[in-house]
Amino acid sequence: MIRRFQVRLLMTLASCVLGICAQAQAQATPELMRVDSEPGRIGGRLVVGQSPEPKSFNPVFALDQPTQDVLRRMNADLIHINRASGKTEPALAKSWTASKDGKSFTVQLRKGIQFSDGAPFDADDVVFSYHVYLDEKLNSPQRGLLLIGDKPMMVEKLGPYSVRFSFASPYAAAERVFDSIPILPRHLLEKEYAEGKLAQAWALSTSPQNWAGLGPFRLKQASPGDRIVLERNPYYWKIDSKGQKLPYLDELIFLIVPSRDAQVVRFQANDTQVIAPLSAENYAALMPEQQARHYNLYDAGPGMEYNFLLFNLNDDTAKLPEVVRRQVWFKGLKFRQAVSMAIDRKAMVRLVYQNRATPLATHVTPGKKQWVNATVQAPEYSVAKARELLKSGGYTWKGDSLLDTQGKPVEFTILASASNALRSQMATLIQSDLKALGINAHVVTMEFRSMLDRIQNSHDYEAAVMGLSGPDDDPNPDMTFVTSDGPLHLWHLHEKPAPGSWQAELDHLMAQQLITLDHAKRKKLYDRVQEIMGRELPVVFLVSPNILGGAQADLGNLRPAIIDSYLLWNADEIYWRTPAGNH
Amino acid sequence: MNQHSRAVISGVLLLAFHAVVVLAGFFAPYNYATQDRLHPHAPPMSAHFFDCSGKFHFWPFVYGLKDKEGSFGQYERDCDSRYPVRFFARGDRYAIAGAFSLDVHLFTVDEPGRIFLLGTDGFGRDQFSRTLYGGQVSLFAGLLAAGICVAVGMLAGTLAGFYGGWLDATLMRLAELCIAIPALYLLLAVRSYLPLQVEPAAAFALVVLVIGSVTWGRPARLVRGVVLSARERNFVLAARGFGASSAYLIRRHLLPETLSVSLTQLAVLVPQFIMFEITLSFLGLGVGEPFPSWGNLLSQAQQYHNLVSYWWLLLPGLAPIPVLMAYYALSTALQRRLDLKGEEIIG
Numbered sequence: 015m016i017r018r019f020q021v022r023l024l025m026t027l028a029s030c031v032l033g034i035c036a037q038a039q040a041q042a043t044p045e046l047m048r049v050d051s052e053p054g055r056i057g058g059r060l061v062v063g064q065s066p067e068p069k070s071f072n073p074v075f076a077l078d079q080p081t082q083d084v085l086r087r088m089n090a091d092l093i094h095i096n097r098a099s100g101k102t103e104p105a106l107a108k109s110w111t112a113s114k115d116g117k118s119f120t121v122q123l124r125k126g127i128q129f130s131d132g133a134p135f136d137a138d139d140v141v142f143s144y145h146v147y148l149d150e151k152l153n154s155p156q157r158g159l160l161l162i163g164d165k166p167m168m169v170e171k172l173g174p175y176s177v178r179f180s181f182a183s184p185y186a187a188a189e190r191v192f193d194s195i196p197i198l199p200r201h202l203l204e205k206e207y208a209e210g211k212l213a214q215a216w217a218l219s220t221s222p223q224n225w226a227g228l229g230p231f232r233l234k235q236a237s238p239g240d241r242i243v244l245e246r247n248p249y250y251w252k253i254d255s256k257g258q259k260l261p262y263l264d265e266l267i268f269l270i271v272p273s274r275d276a277q278v279v280r281f282q283a284n285d286t287q288v289i290a291p292l293s294a295e296n297y298a299a300l301m302p303e304q305q306a307r308h309y310n311l312y313d314a315g316p317g318m319e320y321n322f323l324l325f326n327l328n329d330d331t332a333k334l335p336e337v338v339r340r341q342v343w344f345k346g347l348k349f350r351q352a353v354s355m356a357i358d359r360k361a362m363v364r365l366v367y368q369n370r371a372t373p374l375a376t377h378v379t380p381g382k383k384q385w386v387n388a389t390v391q392a393p394e395y396s397v398a399k400a401r402e403l404l405k406s407g408g409y410t411w412k413g414d415s416l417l418d419t420q421g422k423p424v425e426f427t428i429l430a431s432a433s434n435a436l437r438s439q440m441a442t443l444i445q446s447d448l449k450a451l452g453i454n455a456h457v458v459t460m461e462f463r464s465m466l467d468r469i470q471n472s473h474d475y476e477a478a479v480m481g482l483s484g485p486d487d488d489p490n491p492d493m494t495f496v497t498s499d500g501p502l503h504l505w506h507l508h509e510k511p512a513p514g515s516w517q518a519e520l521d522h523l524m525a526q527q528l529i530t531l532d533h534a535k536r537k538k539l540y541d542r543v544q545e546i547m548g549r550e551l552p553v554v555f556l557v558s559p560n561i562l563g564g565a566q567a568d569l570g571n572l573r574p575a576i577i578d579s580y581l582l583w584n585a586d587e588i589y590w591r592t593p594a595g596n597h
Numbered sequence: 598m599n600q601h602s603r604a605v606i607s608g609v610l611l612l613a614f615h616a617v618v619v620l621a622g623f624f625a626p627y628n629y630a631t632q633d634r635l636h637p638h639a640p641p642m643s644a645h646f647f648d649c650s651g652k653f654h655f656w657p658f659v660y661g662l663k664d665k666e667g668s669f670g671q672y673e674r675d676c677d678s679r680y681p682v683r684f685f686a687r688g689d690r691y692a693i694a695g696a697f698s699l700d701v702h703l704f705t706v707d708e709p710g711r712i713f714l715l716g717t718d719g720f721g722r723d724q725f726s727r728t729l730y731g732g733q734v735s736l737f738a739g740l741l742a743a744g745i746c747v748a749v750g751m752l753a754g755t756l757a758g759f760y761g762g763w764l765d766a767t768l769m770r771l772a773e774l775c776i777a778i779p780a781l782y783l784l785l786a787v788r789s790y791l792p793l794q795v796e797p798a799a800a801f802a803l804v805v806l807v808i809g810s811v812t813w814g815r816p817a818r819l820v821r822g823v824v825l826s827a828r829e830r831n832f833v834l835a836a837r838g839f840g841a842s843s844a845y846l847i848r849r850h851l852l853p854e855t856l857s858v859s860l861t862q863l864a865v866l867v868p869q870f871i872m873f874e875i876t877l878s879f880l881g882l883g884v885g886e887p888f889p890s891w892g893n894l895l896s897q898a899q900q901y902h903n904l905v906s907y908w909w910l911l912l913p914g915l916a917p918i919p920v921l922m923a924y925y926a927l928s929t930a931l932q933r934r935l936d937l938k939g940e941e942i943i944g
Contacts, residue, residue: 295902299906365721
């Protein structure tokens with residue numbers, strides 16, 4: 015008995031020693047990632063304007079863009095989408111393999127790397143993080159992304175640096191799911207999670223000593239309402255081709271600047287050195303002083319944002335007789351086609367976006383280079399053809415006014431967000447274009463949340479100018495918009511499509527593309543989705559603006575991207591070309 | 598210049614301003630909604646007598662605009678295209694006071710030429726025409742709201758002052774309540790509760806009515822004061838002694854006494870309400886697109902790029918200045934007259 019105990023003790027000791035040796039070896043030779051961008055110069059600080067202020071440093075509950083903008087510089091994901099190429103690349107996972115049935119995914123983690131507080135990173139952190147994100151009680155915004163076919167993915171530790179993710183059904187583009195899902199430090203958050211206090215952890219007032227992440231920068235100082243100062247993470251896991259540790263910048267500062275216009279002024283005064291996204295007007299306003307003030311402006315081309323004219327096609331509006339009366343027109347395909355044809359998208363591109371936008375045929379913008387169906391074109395602007403369509407639909411004219419089949423004048427209200435000048439301008443142009451058809455449209459600008467409440471909850475509206483933006487160059491994020499049960503299926507929420515209808519076909523196609531692993535087949539399915547959307551026009555698609563930005567000319571490795579964070583996505587590679595003391 | 602002349606000059610100027618905005622369709626070369634989509638943000642242009650080569654022309658003309666090479670929204674004059682200014686020429690149809698449909702304009706130029714005296718906005722709409730049309734909403738909203746406010750104030754003040762007792766107490770507490778209500782917030786609430794289907798102009802008229810009917814507190818208190826002193830005068834007491842009815846006393850003796858104070862109030866309140874409309878439209882709560890008002894014309898200047906790139910978008914902000922000055926001059930003259938009259942009576 016004693017002998018057996020001694021043997022076990024010896025074995026335990028031996029394994030401990032071996033384990034420590036292995037750990038020490040792993041720490042001695044961390045598996046760093048080498049980037050192939052231009053090697054830069056270490057030092058300096060970069061100041062960026064931020065509006066509004068981030069809400070916390072807790073990535074589990076970060077929903078809003080400003081918070082995510084800051085947190086993405088402080089955290090790292092397993093597999094990352096390269097914002098310039100749109101393709102996935104290794105991050106904390108050095109490699110991965112998918113099973114043949116597409117239902118599971120095994121990732122190998124980098125060994126020997128550490129969190130920003132020096133604590134080692136391993137598979138336990140990954141399992142803990144995904145456990146937290148998938149926790150139904152916490153209802154983290156990331157949870158929705160990790161549900162495949164309405165079922166949560168399973169996470170399983172295979173070894174200290176190996177993790178397996180399993181899905182209930184095959185999942186196309188599974189590797190893209192891991193992008194922007196930060197890995198959390200188990201050693202700092204496990205206690206809070208166990209006590210049910212995770213939501214209170216890492217508020218803006220948190221001390222930098224209590225915060226840790228795997229991103230290029232770590233928290234140095236947070237002055238609410240003023241600035242957030244991040245400093246270089248000395249444990250970051252990327253190196254350049256010369257073997258220099260990234261990031262190059264000593265500090266990255268987010269200056270809280272209350273409005274977009276104020277951000278432009280601060281950028282012009284060189285109080286901030288990077289600004290993105292920029293509106294086309296502000297881009298034009300900054301253009302003349304480019305040389306004198308040593309900044310460059312960037313036009314990264316069409317982004318993911320698609321703007322559209324939304325008609326209320328909901329069928330639960332019986333208590334709103336004024337809406338029901340107008341829905342008779344809106345539900346007619348010829349009416350929607352005529353409206354689409356009568357809208358001068360080129361004028362919209364010119365007047366609203368100063369030629370820095372593209373007319374749209376569907377929700378798939380030219381920014382989705384891999385997926386856009388080039389055969390579906392935006393309709394040609396023709397008032398004459400639009401009138402013919404209306405005539406064939408039984409509409410008539412009395413003087414300049416369009417009358418419906420009941421002889422009543424066609425008149426409706428278009429809502430636009432009061433805080434978004436561009437959408438109000440689009441609404442005004444549409445109003446003027448529809449006048450040419452004899453349609454009397456009223457534009458009502460409204461506080462955005464009130465407008466959203468009408469569109470999503472009360473359904474007390476007739477038409478609205480809206481815009482949505484996809485986070486990624488992939489069809490999956492469009493599920494929420496295209497499929498009948500999607501939360502952004504705004505024209506008809508909770509729709510129950512009739513079998514054989516085009517909406518039923520859309521639902522089927524989107525469900526199919528979700529599980530089709532072959533890219534060519536998936537593209538074919540998605541091409542068909544675009545054909546139907548372009549033909550049936552559940553909403554009238556308008557234009558997609560370009561992504562514009564500006565940065566000091568002295569910054570190296572700036573690679574503007576069309577998905578967030580436009581100019582800062584590779585903040586770890588950005589550097590000052592001239593000596594850091596100048597900045 | 599004495600008070601009487603000032604009052605007369607202010608009155609004449611105000612009449613002229615109001616006449617111009619009522620006849621905006623005639624004075625403006627274009628309709629307020631006409632968009633020239635090829636010329637957004639065109640700078641103000643002027644009529645010329647000398648052409649590019651220095652040659653003199655008897656008849657004024659404007660140049661066409663052409664895009665500057667390699668730029669967007671920047672123009673230079675096209676010396677090859679000259680358009681003579683036509684006076685009393687035909688153009689867009691318009692209606693005077695919603696009744697008479699006409700198409701004769703004071704001045705315009707032949708197509709494809711354009712005359713933009715104050716430049717264009719981001720839709721290529723003529724700012725000069727929009728400023729004239731914009732006055733229709735701003736000036737008449739002010740007049741209408743002030744008229745309602747003073748009428749309600751006169752009525753409430755006279756009744757309270759004449760009858761006294763519980764009626765006086767009730768009306769005056771109500772007036773104090775109205776004075777205490779922050780009108781801007783009330784208006785925001787009213788505007789948000791109006792159904793969407795209401796025409797923007799109708800919605801705005803309703804809002805003006807609401808404002809007029811909750812701001813009567815101050816004129817009512819002033820009128821009450823006048824009635825309180827007037828009802829004790831000898832001629833009123835004598836009329837009462839001869840058996841005059843209350844209605845007769847109010848109509849024949851008391852209301853005329855309150856007239857001067859009411860007129861002064863009117864002259865003070867109209868510019869206040871004009872500013873009120875401008876503020877509301879500036880905040881996006883006034884009339885909706887495409888109809889202009891001085892406030893929503895100015896709201897374009899809220900955006901940084903407009904301030905730095907298109908200075909002419911600020912020009913409509915100058916329009917209210919002479920109107921408000923004339924109203925204030927008129928109210929000062931009326932006030933002085935009232936004071937003198939008071940001194941005469943006391944003397």
